[in-house]
Amino acid sequence: MRRLLIATALLLVAPLVAAQAYKWKDASGTVHYSDAPPPQGTQYSKISTNGAVEPLAAPAPASSTGTTTESRPKPAASQLPVADTPENRAKLCATLKSNMETLNSAGPVVLQEGGQQKVMNADQRKQQQATNQAQYQQYCSGS
Structure with missing residues (x-):
């Protein structure tokens, strides 16, 4: 009986490991992460989480040209x-x-x-x- 409860609990938690998350900036420039979409009209990007702690690839180096990346569209993950x-x-x-x-x-x-x-x-x-x-x-x- 105990094994059945553990198996059921693991099955219920499994979808959380590969969950969908949203990332966006508010008017003051604060970055937000959420499992719910941001308010309508807000530009956001979807992030697929896989439960891993480390990133799959090293982050790209910051641009030194002085232009902001907020005016350019960002590629999807x-x-x-x-x-x-x-x-x-x-x-x-x-x-x-x-x-x-x-x-x-x-x-x-x-x-x-x-x-x-x-x-x-x-x-x-x-x-x-x-x-x-x-x-x-x-x-x-x-x-």
């Missing part, structure tokens, strides 16, 4: 380059494997699009499966 290290490749392969298990399961898969959650249809699921499998073969088949 998935567009930033990540160093090809054995640790990062192992994390990528684990993520791809987990994604394939989710995509191959019978349950619905929910997408986050424009701040709204949408259930992935069969065509989207097939496309994601093909993309995910190709990435797994490219990056993980030799490891």
